[in-house]
Amino acid sequence: MSFIANTPEQQKQMLSEIGLSMDGLFADVPKEFLQKDFNLPSAMSEFDVRNRLAELAGKNHIDLTCFLGGGFYDHFIPAAVYAIIGRSEFYTAYTPYQPELSQGTLQAIFEYQSMICRLTDMEASNASLYDGGTALYEAMMMALRITNRNKILIDDSVNPIYRVMIHSYTKNLSIDLEETKNDQGLANRKALLEKLDENTAAIIVQNPNFFGCVDDFADLADAAHKKGALLIVSCYPISLGILKTPGAMGADIVTGEGQSLGLAMSFGGPYLGFMATKKEYVRKMPGRIVGRTKDNQGRTGFVLTLQAREQHIRRDKATSNICSNEALCALTALVYSSLLGKEGLKQTAQLCADKASYALQRLTAVKNVRTRFQAKWFFNEFVVELPANAAEVAGKLIEKGFAAGFPLSRYYEGMENSLLIAVTEKRTKQQIGMLAEALEAVL
């Protein structure tokens, strides 16, 4: 117990106070659980630790040209984003425990919520969740609460990382989670509609989906609503600059990963889960919500609202156990979108789509490389079918300076030769050309 900061002298004193020996104190813990040796390396000096960490960090490839997506995207982040969020008034990840004292923080979250509502075309947003995957899980639980039903349908064109998270969250809950297999890269409508019944709480789909294909789920929303079920759409915020919004499709709950809104691609986060819904479901929405109101002198102010549903008041009956949010990441997303503005977001999205079209054209001109799916529309990501194992090809391209894409075999059977390639506004025509040449060279 050397990590507990009291001296042997103090321990002796405490033990004598309660009249026990150290063995007596831990008598209730079975012997095999009393770990004596944690097999940790011996302590190092600060200098040695720095060297060791630098050596480990040196193994990372940090200067690759990035065509890797799969839910996280290499967008340009204006320097003003860091300058603003780095201000000491903002630079804390936590909403203060007496939140109404921090009017600035609450106003920032309120503006963030308004931005998410405008982006997704929904009526209410919460103050944010941990990441795209946990947001989708929370949306699923919310649908179960709203409908009092037990069955969830999810298509496998939804990000597999999110699906793994949902499976591990729900493994020990009695939820009937049914997965449908995508149809030519698009959500499998036929299978989803066949499985949709009176016990279905929600259909979960993604747009653009994991393969980059773009869809319109208005028909699925109608079908779900006719059966009393909800439609949950996970989406990529930048794409909403030009694509039909989930709100316009009739979605009931919209979630997504907010990393693309000004957050760096750091391995493991912190990222940003966003969630928005219709007004009628706002009381079933997990997490904090900031509202604008007036004080007793008529002055505008901001408060945490609908808190009566949350766990510090409602204990085990709380709407969810989410009691925090990603305040700094939400602020980052707000600052980024404010700097871009409505037109800037539209232009960014259009650039992504145009450059991706060009990249697809250029890459499929390479001998024996073709598109995997015939879907009519895609946004900034697409799947190419290679004449060789995609993971091996991607490995060879790292040596040539490219993070060329995501090999789909990791999550999808029968897709050993498929590579998912993402193109953002940051990629140049020259870089796309160089990737095509490098690909040709390694095949």
Add this chain to the structure above:
Amino acid sequence: MAPSNLFYTKDHEWAEINGDTAIIGITDYAQHSLGEITFVELPAAQKKLNVHDALAVVESSKAASDVYSPLAGEVVEVNEELSSQPELINQDCYKAGWLCKLKISSPDTKHLMNAAQYEEYLKTI
């Protein structure tokens, strides 16, 4: 004063029994303790309840509290007025602020208090 024609629980619900149906609500003490009521989550029609099952959630600016069923039965009607005017509970908790109507499965009221007993009980808390 608690109306004399009603039955009461220690959790401050009331029941008005008419034959095989009962109207359920919360008492003046309950509405006063909760403060300004902002939202009521009513049970689904046909929901079957045992004595002390959670029947509804009454939300004020301070807390969201469960309302427990004083009787066993099935929900046959809910007070739809409350979805747009939850303050009816504050204004008139024994009449216009009723929550729902149950078709009761047993006329047994031994576990409930009458108005006089409830008034006595209020003095002890």
